[in-house]
Amino acid sequence: MLEVANLSHAYGDAPPVLSSIDLEVRPGELVSIVGPSGCGKSTLLRCIAGLQAPTAGQVRLDGKPVDRVPDNLAVVFQDYSRSLFPWMSVRDNVALPLRRRRKNRAQRQENAMKALESVGLPDAAAKYPWQLSGGMQQRVAIARALAYGPEFMIMDEPFGSVDAQTREDLEDLLLRVRGNSGMTILLVTHDIDESVYVGDRVVVLSKGPARVRADLWVGLPTARDQITTRELPEFVHLRAEVGRLVRGREAADEPKS
Amino acid sequence: MTAITGDHPAERPTGTNGRRRRPTGVPGLRILTGGAARLWLVALLVGCWEIIARTKQDAYFPPPSTIVRVFHELWFSGPATHLFLTDKALDDFQPSFVNLFCGWALAAVVGLALGILLGRSSVAREILDPVLQFGRAVPPPTLIPFFIVVFDFGAQMQISTIAFGVIWPVLLNTADGVRTVEKLQLETAEVFGITGAARLFRITLPAAAPKIFAGLRVSLGFALILMVISELIGSTTGIGAHLISSQQGMELPEMWAGIVLLGILGCLFNAVFALVERRFLSWHSRARGLDS
Amino acid sequence: MTNWTRIVRGTIGVAGVLAVAELVSRAGFSDTSLPPASTVLLRAAEFFGDTEFLSAVGSTLEAWVLGLLLATVVAVAVGMALSTTPWLNRATRVLVELMRPIPSVALIPLAIVSFSSITESKVSLVFYSACWPILINTLYALRDVDPLAKETLRSFGFGKAAILLRVSLPSAAPFVATGVRISAAVGLVVVVSFELVAGNGEGVGGYLLQTQSGGGRPDLMLAGAIWAGVLGALINVGLVALERRAFRWHAVRTEASA
Numbered sequence: 001m002l003e004v005a006n007l008s009h010a011y012g013d014a015p016p017v018l019s020s021i022d023l024e025v026r027p028g029e030l031v032s033i034v035g036p037s038g039c040g041k042s043t044l045l046r047c048i049a050g051l052q053a054p055t056a057g058q059v060r061l062d063g064k065p066v067d068r069v070p071d072n073l074a075v076v077f078q079d080y081s082r083s084l085f086p087w088m089s090v091r092d093n094v095a096l097p098l099r100r101r102r103k104n105r106a107q108r109q110e111n112a113m114k115a116l117e118s119v120g121l122p123d124a125a126a127k128y129p130w131q132l133s134g135g136m137q138q139r140v141a142i143a144r145a146l147a148y149g150p151e152f153m154i155m156d157e158p159f160g161s162v163d164a165q166t167r168e169d170l171e172d173l174l175l176r177v178r179g180n181s182g183m184t185i186l187l188v189t190h191d192i193d194e195s196v197y198v199g200d201r202v203v204v205l206s207k208g209p210a211r212v213r214a215d216l217w218v219g220l221p222t223a224r225d226q227i228t229t230r231e232l233p234e235f236v237h238l239r240a241e242v243g244r245l246v247r248g249r250e251a252a253d254e255p256k257s
Numbered sequence: 258m259t260a261i262t263g264d265h266p267a268e269r270p271t272g273t274n275g276r277r278r279r280p281t282g283v284p285g286l287r288i289l290t291g292g293a294a295r296l297w298l299v300a301l302l303v304g305c306w307e308i309i310a311r312t313k314q315d316a317y318f319p320p321p322s323t324i325v326r327v328f329h330e331l332w333f334s335g336p337a338t339h340l341f342l343t344d345k346a347l348d349d350f351q352p353s354f355v356n357l358f359c360g361w362a363l364a365a366v367v368g369l370a371l372g373i374l375l376g377r378s379s380v381a382r383e384i385l386d387p388v389l390q391f392g393r394a395v396p397p398p399t400l401i402p403f404f405i406v407v408f409d410f411g412a413q414m415q416i417s418t419i420a421f422g423v424i425w426p427v428l429l430n431t432a433d434g435v436r437t438v439e440k441l442q443l444e445t446a447e448v449f450g451i452t453g454a455a456r457l458f459r460i461t462l463p464a465a466a467p468k469i470f471a472g473l474r475v476s477l478g479f480a481l482i483l484m485v486i487s488e489l490i491g492s493t494t495g496i497g498a499h500l501i502s503s504q505q506g507m508e509l510p511e512m513w514a515g516i517v518l519l520g521i522l523g524c525l526f527n528a529v530f531a532l533v534e535r536r537f538l539s540w541h542s543r544a545r546g547l548d549s
Numbered sequence: 550m551t552n553w554t555r556i557v558r559g560t561i562g563v564a565g566v567l568a569v570a571e572l573v574s575r576a577g578f579s580d581t582s583l584p585p586a587s588t589v590l591l592r593a594a595e596f597f598g599d600t601e602f603l604s605a606v607g608s609t610l611e612a613w614v615l616g617l618l619l620a621t622v623v624a625v626a627v628g629m630a631l632s633t634t635p636w637l638n639r640a641t642r643v644l645v646e647l648m649r650p651i652p653s654v655a656l657i658p659l660a661i662v663s664f665s666s667i668t669e670s671k672v673s674l675v676f677y678s679a680c681w682p683i684l685i686n687t688l689y690a691l692r693d694v695d696p697l698a699k700e701t702l703r704s705f706g707f708g709k710a711a712i713l714l715r716v717s718l719p720s721a722a723p724f725v726a727t728g729v730r731i732s733a734a735v736g737l738v739v740v741v742s743f744e745l746v747a748g749n750g751e752g753v754g755g756y757l758l759q760t761q762s763g764g765g766r767p768d769l770m771l772a773g774a775i776w777a778g779v780l781g782a783l784i785n786v787g788l789v790a791l792e793r794r795a796f797r798w799h800a801v802r803t804e805a806s807a
């Protein structure tokens with residue numbers, strides 16, 4: 001259970017980026033966050049992950065206040081290419097976090113290979129990150145987080161630079177992993193369709209400073225399909241509503257959930 | 258504090274204008290003409306020197322053929338069991354190399370440790386900055402008379418001179434490299450629980466490695482210079498001592514042979530270091546090459 | 550972080566190092582040869598009124614400046630000539646790669662025997678050792694000039710000389726300046742080394758050698774080293790400041806891309 005209470009943040013003397021954000025994520029939930037670019041989504045995630053102390057408010061994970069990165073939490077950074085280590089092979093990059101899980105070398109390598117297979121990159125294991133395309137690097141970053149086996153995963157625009165086909169595959173992979181492991185996921189995206197397709201809930205942020213403009217319950221069936229789900233009238237309706245909220249055409253200050 | 262990259266401008270990012278047209282034609286012929294285009298000037302100069310030296314009989318400038326002969330006789334005409342090294346070679350090379358590598362290694366270890374400390378603490382950096390800027394600016398040979406008084410003539414004095422002189426590039430480059438590790442890389446490590454020693458050895462040092470290696474390369478070059486100068490002033494053994502004693506004995510071909518030897522050593526160090534860098538830093542140059 | 554905290558912290562660092570040095574010598578951890586820091590500083594201050602020492606500094610600096618200036622002029626000219634004549638450039642590359650690794654101090658004995666005057670030997674030695682960093686930086690910088698800028702000028706009908714003067718030189722200048730700064734430090738080391746080896750009382754090196762006679766005066770030796778260090782630091786700071794002023798556009802550009 002993640003609780004964000006009254007969270008505000010400002011960088012130095014600059015005007016605040018986040019203002020009184022309240023948010024709850026129940027175990028096993030997948031919550032998408034959308035908002036205009038530069039509104040403070042990454043900042044919010046960094047505060048939640050314990051990478052940055054907010055200027056006010058509190059984050060609690062399973063009842064404990066977050067003041068450093070909790071060890072059951074993984075992050076997929078927006079700037080994936082710089083968060084991979086260029087001096088390690090792809091396999092070593094993915095296996096690195098498993099050191100903390102007290103596994104021996106063979107187990108680490110095996111888990112890393114499994115994670116790479118799940119993102120469709122088994123052949124890239126021996127390569128170096130900089131030999132891969134942007135989309136492939138992003139998948140390696142996702143594989144690394146998956147291999148870590150966290151209970152709580154934070155993803156900052158994780159599918160930003162992959163092609164449409166791969167993107168759909170990765171969305172389905174995410175849903176599958178969530179279904180199998182019961183992981184709780186907080187996912188930032190700038191793609192409105194995606195926020196509705198993968199999410200149990202969609203949280204819409206407003207800009208300058210960021211507030212929760214809406215918190216929408218996605219009432220779609222749990223089993224989702226790229227073609228049929230996107231055809232459902234509820235999907236189409238929801239997508240339009242989120243779109244309007246993001247563009248700020250509708251003053252929907254009341255969260256409906 | 259800025260990093261020292263020495264006279265190796267290849268360190269700075271090169272532009273994208275490295276396009277080169279490859280000549281077409283018979284490969285063997287190409288190598289031949291290419292080699293000739295590169296080597297003719299050196300051959301010409303050596304040839305001129307040989308002829309002028311032979312005709313003028315100037316004692317100070319013996320012909321290259323004499324230098325090469327003396328070079329061979331002095332150091333490399335030994336028995337095959339000694340890898341063709343003469344006894345004189347063993348006597349000259351051993352103290353020089355021992356001092357050189359002891360001084361360099363000492364500087365590398367201390368410089369690395371201090372550099373890591375300074376790279377991680379901005380307070381320590383600001384406190385020590387003036388002291389370091391000053392220490393770096395002291396021409397190391399000026400300390401030789403003092404080291405002679407303290408340590409007397411000998412290996413200790415030479416190692417101290419070398420270590421003091423070559424620590425700066427390692428220290429400053431390490432501090433700079435550690436300081437400028439990508440924040441995101443450190444945060445990634447934090448997220449995945451890589452902390453303490455694991456973070457130092459798996460993240461921080463590899464990320465700083467290109468700058469650290471640049472510092473080590475520059476200081477190895479300095480170390481050779483300081484080895485020579487410390488032997489010229491305060492030693493009776495070693496290559497530098499050979500140089501000064503042959504000058505004082507007016508054995509000029511021997512002196513020239515010493516200069517050639519030191520030139521070859523310089524080349525050799527560069528080459529070995531380039532190999533080591535290629536082995537350990539290939540990720541760096543290749544990642545950068547692909548970026549542009 | 551303001552400038553003031555920097556200055557305060559730096560002062561604390563200097564004071565701390567001096568205090569430790571003072572304590573070590575007074576407590577007599579090492580043998581008596583380590584003079585207290587206060588004595589050394591006093592001697593260094595007394596040098597301001599010591600004409601013998603000042604003239605030694607002057608003679609060292611004279612050789613250094615002359616050699617460095619000569620090297621700058623020659624190396625930049627040669628660099629420009631080489632980079633405009635590819636066939637010569639190709640042929641000289643091997644020569645450069647053969648000569649550059651020779652540690653310049655190895656040439657001290659040669660310089661002693663082949664010149665009649667000490668100053669001549671010193672200047673030649675500084676010249677030789679200072680040439681390489683400048684030449685190599687010039688060559689690299691000229692090779693990396695943005696071809697687009699050159700082509701732009703060419704399309705306006707400018708000739709080779711105009712392009713060299715208007716595009717190549719200005720854009721190479723910052724790297725040439727870096728080369729000069731490296732050479733300045735190398736040159737200082739070489740002059741002092743020469744004076745120490747030649748041993749005829751010339752320059753700072755010669756002065757330091759004299760202090761060795763009669764049991765040695767470590768306080769004077771260290772005071773001399775402090776002078777040399779301060780001179781070296783001032784030269785470096787001065788050259789950096791000069792570069793900053795002269796190439797402000799360059800600093801902006803590289804910082805933006807870093």
Ligand SMILES: Nc1ncnc2c1ncn2[C@@H]1O[C@H](COP(=O)(O)OP(=O)(O)O)[C@@H](O)[C@H]1O
Nearest residue numbers: 011014017035036037038039040041042043044
């Ligand atoms: N480290 C930082 N220091 C100062 N300002 C920052 C920093 N990081 C982000 N900002 C500012 O905070 C705002 C929100 O940034 P961010 O959280 O990255 O937005 P988003 O992820 O929604 O695009 C932006 O205006 C950005 O300029």
Ligand SMILES: [Mg+2]
Nearest residue numbers: 041042078156
């Ligand atoms: Mg962002």
